[in-house]
Amino acid sequence: MSGETDATGRERTSRPPATGAGATWDVARYEGRNRVPVTVVLAVLFSLFGAFYVWLGPELVAGDQMQELLDQLPPAMVELFGFQSLESLGGLLASEFYTLGWIVGFGGYVAYSAAGTVAGDLRDEQMDLLLAGPVARRSVLLGKYFALLVPILVVSVVVPAVLYAASVAVGDPLSLADLAVLHALSVPYLLLWAAVGLVLGVAVRGGRTAGRLALGLVFAGWIVESVIATTDYAWVGAVSPTRYFDPPAVLVDGSYDIAGATLLLAVAAALVGAGLRWFERSDL
Amino acid sequence: MFETVRYEAKRRLPAATVISLALSAFAAMVLLIAPGIIGEVDVDALLENVPPALVESMGLEHMGTIEGFLALELYQFVWVLGLGAYVAYSTAGTIAGDVEDGRMDTLLAAPVSRRRLLLETYLALLTPAVVVNVVVFTVVAAGTAVIGESVALADLAAVHALSLPYFMLCGAAGMLASVAAPRRLIAEGVAAGAVVGTFLLQSLTTGTSAEWVGSVAPMRYYDPLTVLTASEYDLTGAGLLLAVTAALLLVAVRVFEERDVQ
Numbered sequence: 068m069s070g071e072t073d074a075t076g077r078e079r080t081s082r083p084p085a086t087g088a089g090a091t092w093d094v095a096r097y098e099g100r101n102r103v104p105v106t107v108v109l110a111v112l113f114s115l116f117g118a119f120y121v122w123l124g125p126e127l128v129a130g131d132q133m134q135e136l137l138d139q140l141p142p143a144m145v146e147l148f149g150f151q152s153l154e155s156l157g158g159l160l161a162s163e164f165y166t167l168g169w170i171v172g173f174g175g176y177v178a179y180s181a182a183g184t185v186a187g188d189l190r191d192e193q194m195d196l197l198l199a200g201p202v203a204r205r206s207v208l209l210g211k212y213f214a215l216l217v218p219i220l221v222v223s224v225v226v227p228a229v230l231y232a233a234s235v236a237v238g239d240p241l242s243l244a245d246l247a248v249l250h251a252l253s254v255p256y257l258l259l260w261a262a263v264g265l266v267l268g269v270a271v272r273g274g275r276t277a278g279r280l281a282l283g284l285v286f287a288g289w290i291v292e293s294v295i296a297t298t299d300y301a302w303v304g305a306v307s308p309t310r311y312f313d314p315p316a317v318l319v320d321g322s323y324d325i326a327g328a329t330l331l332l333a334v335a336a337a338l339v340g341a342g343l344r345w346f347e348r349s350d351l
Numbered sequence: 352m353f354e355t356v357r358y359e360a361k362r363r364l365p366a367a368t369v370i371s372l373a374l375s376a377f378a379a380m381v382l383l384i385a386p387g388i389i390g391e392v393d394v395d396a397l398l399e400n401v402p403p404a405l406v407e408s409m410g411l412e413h414m415g416t417i418e419g420f421l422a423l424e425l426y427q428f429v430w431v432l433g434l435g436a437y438v439a440y441s442t443a444g445t446i447a448g449d450v451e452d453g454r455m456d457t458l459l460a461a462p463v464s465r466r467r468l469l470l471e472t473y474l475a476l477l478t479p480a481v482v483v484n485v486v487v488f489t490v491v492a493a494g495t496a497v498i499g500e501s502v503a504l505a506d507l508a509a510v511h512a513l514s515l516p517y518f519m520l521c522g523a524a525g526m527l528a529s530v531a532a533p534r535r536l537i538a539e540g541v542a543a544g545a546v547v548g549t550f551l552l553q554s555l556t557t558g559t560s561a562e563w564v565g566s567v568a569p570m571r572y573y574d575p576l577t578v579l580t581a582s583e584y585d586l587t588g589a590g591l592l593l594a595v596t597a598a599l600l601l602v603a604v605r606v607f608e609e610r611d612v613q
Contacts, residue, residue, distance in 0.1 A: 105540075112544075116551060126559040167551060275444075279366075283373070286433055291377070294424055298384045 090202045094210025098184065099217040106218040109176070113168060113222060114229040120164050121233040124156045156239050157318035160230070165314035169253055171289050173222065174260045174308075177215060178281035181264025184211045185346075186277040189268075204347050208265070212339060215261045223250040242321075249317040252324070255331040256312035260285055262338035269346045308334075355468060359445070359475030367479035370437070371486040374429060378487055381424045382494040385417055417500040418579040421491065422510075426575030430514055434483065435521045435569075436546040442476045442525030443542035446607065447535040455612050466604045473526050473600065480518040484511045503582065510578045513585070516592040517573040521546055523599035530607040569595075 185208070188194040198204060227246040234241040264281040271277040292307035304310050311327030446469065449455040458468060488511045495502045525542040532538035546569075553568035565571055572588030 112548075116548075119552075120555060123555060123559050123561060163551070163555065167547075172547060287373070287377075290428060290433075291380070294381060295384060298387060300384065 090206035091209045091213065094202065094207055095213040098211050098214030102180075102214060102217045105180075106221045109173070109218055110222045110225040113173075113226045116168065117160070117164055117226055117230045118233040120160055121156065121230060121237055121239075124159055124234075124239065125237065155319065156234060157241055157245065158315065160241075161315040161318040165249070165318075166289075169314065170256075170309055170312065171286060173253075174257060174289075175282050175285040177219065177257045178260040178264035178267075178285050179278045181212070181215055181261040182268040182271075182277035182281040183264075183275070184214075185265060185268030186272060186275070187268075189272055205343050208269070208343055208346050209339075212261060212265055215258075219254060219257045219261075223253060226250070241318075245318050245321055248323055249314055252312060252317065252328050253314075255328040255335065256308060259308050259331045259335040259338075262335040262342070266338050266342040266345075269342050269349070353471060353474075355463070355471035356475045359472055360478040363441075363475060363478050364482075366441070367482040370434075370479060371483050374434075374483060374487050375490040377429065378425055378491050379494055381421065382491070382498055382500075385420050386498055386500065389417060389420060416580065417495065418502055418506070419576065421502070422576040422579040425491075426510060426514075426579070430575060431517070431570050431573065432547065432550050434480070434514075435518065435550075436543045438476065438480055438518045439521040439525040439528075439542040439546045440539050441479070442473065442522045443528045443532070443538040444535055445472050445476065446526070446529040447532055447538040448529075450612055451535045459612065465608050469526065469530070469604055469607050470600070473522060476522050476525075477515075477519065480515065480522070484514060487511070502579070506579050506582050509582075509584050510575050513573055513578060513589050514575075516589045516596065517569055520569050520592045520596045520599070523596040523603070527599050527603040527606070530603050530610060 194207075198207065227250050231241055231243055231246060260281070263284060264278070267277045267281050267284075271280060288307040289309050292304040292309040295301055295304050296310075308331060311324060311331050313324060313327075316322050316324065446455070449458060459465065488507060491502075492504060492507060521542075524545060525538075528538040528542040528545075532541060549568035550570055553565035553570050556562050556565040569592060572585060572592050574585060574588075577583045577585070
């Protein structure tokens with residue numbers, strides 16, 4: 068670190084650090100801008116994949132025999148993919164696109180980058196610089212957290228729009244209301260994983276380890292929950308966030324688990340609060 | 352000789368241990384719940400209504416067996432998707448990471464060629480793949496004996512052995528991303544994304560008119576389900592995976608040799 072930065076840093080910290088919404092917003096804007104390229108890539112990839120599903124949908128959903136078979140398969144196998152229904156396009160999308168793409172893929176990305184944004188700055192010693200500025204620690208962490216809303220919200224708006232347009236184009240329109248609800252309900256789920264990643268980033272200092280741990284948790288949360296969901300041990304799965312976000316229920320049955328989403332939000336808020344406290348007290 | 356392999360392999364051991372333990376625990380859990388779930392379903396009665404061609408093509412007659420259950424719950428996702436993506440991701444981080452941290456200058460100052468450095472780093476990355484395979488194989492073999500289900504040991508060994516060419520390919524793809532991408536983060540994202548993307552592509556297109564699209568996916572050439580249920584070993588597929596692995600590594604070496612390292 069150069070002497071110049073040190074000097075300005077000291078000069079600035081002699082004033083009381085800025086707190087509150089303004090500083091948080093500044094950090095969020097800066098970090099959010101950094102996330103724009105990845106957001107574009109994610110939105111394009113998910114859209115292409117989704118469109119591909121919709122395009123091949125008629126071939127995959129046509130078989131009644133397949134549905135009969137599914138009805139009788141061991142529930143654990145059905146659960147793994149959320150294969151409740153392959154009779155409709157919505158069922159197909161819920162089965163693979165949303166289960167793997169959203170619950171595992173997007174959830175993993177959010178948790179990984181939330182962990183990396185804190186742990187990475189700590190490791191690269193960028194955090195010293197950031198905190199030397201007139202910004203409270205609380206604002207830095209909150210700003211980083213809110214910046215994750217950029218990919219979450221943009222992708223959650225673009226993808227359903229593309230899916231709907233594609234489904235209209237192939238003449239088998241999806242329910243716009245269900246799609247909107249599904250994506251609205253996915254936001255608490257993603258925010259929860261972002262919060263888990265944030266806490267891991269603060270707690271585990273070793274740069275990449277935090278991100279990998281977060282990614283592993285998302286994968287485990289999905290696969291363990293789906294394997295035991297239909298057994299006597301199903302109660303264990305209640306700790307998995309996947310339990311509270313159920314794409315097939317929304318797209319096939321049209322039932323919305325508002326209580327589950329609220330629970331996810333509450334836990335996310337609690338985790339962010341814990342992360343803030345820890346971050347404010349810890350020695351960097 | 353092989354100092355790089357030894358050094359890098361040692362650095363991977365903690366990760367290999369953690370993954371082995373986690374996957375062993377998961378395998379144990381799958382085995383624990385397997386008998387209850389398999390007992391629930393009468394496969395023969397259920398397949399009466401399904402066209403024989405479909406049954407045969409998908410290996411459905413083995414769905415309700417312990418082999419089929421293991422293949423679907425453990426190998427299809429955890430092995431092919433999870434571990435494959437991990438191998439690609441961690442290989443992608445090696446060279447790109449050393450370049451980014453400025454360690455590559457020091458490494459290349461030593462009397463070692465770039466080709467050698469790349470190939471040794473690659474070999475070291477196979478440590479986790481081998482360790483995890485050996486540990487989980489042992490756990491599954493012992494676990495099936497404990498719950499009193501019998502799985503052909505030869506098939507089980509084949510599932511693990513044939514997964515190695517698959518992981519080698521994932522690693523080679525990660526290596527290419529590592530030397531070609533401008534930054535570590537991009538290399539890791541591209542490598543892991545490629546595994547997840549091709550996995551989705553191949554499972555989506557199977558059985559449709561666009562099936563040929565899925566033939567670019569490495570998962571097409573390693574199918575735990577047929578190995579475990581039908582005892583069919585796709586040796587041609589494994590050979591193809593190895594050939595593509597060699598080709599990818601060659602390209603990676605060339606790219607690395609001609610690249611500026613700052």
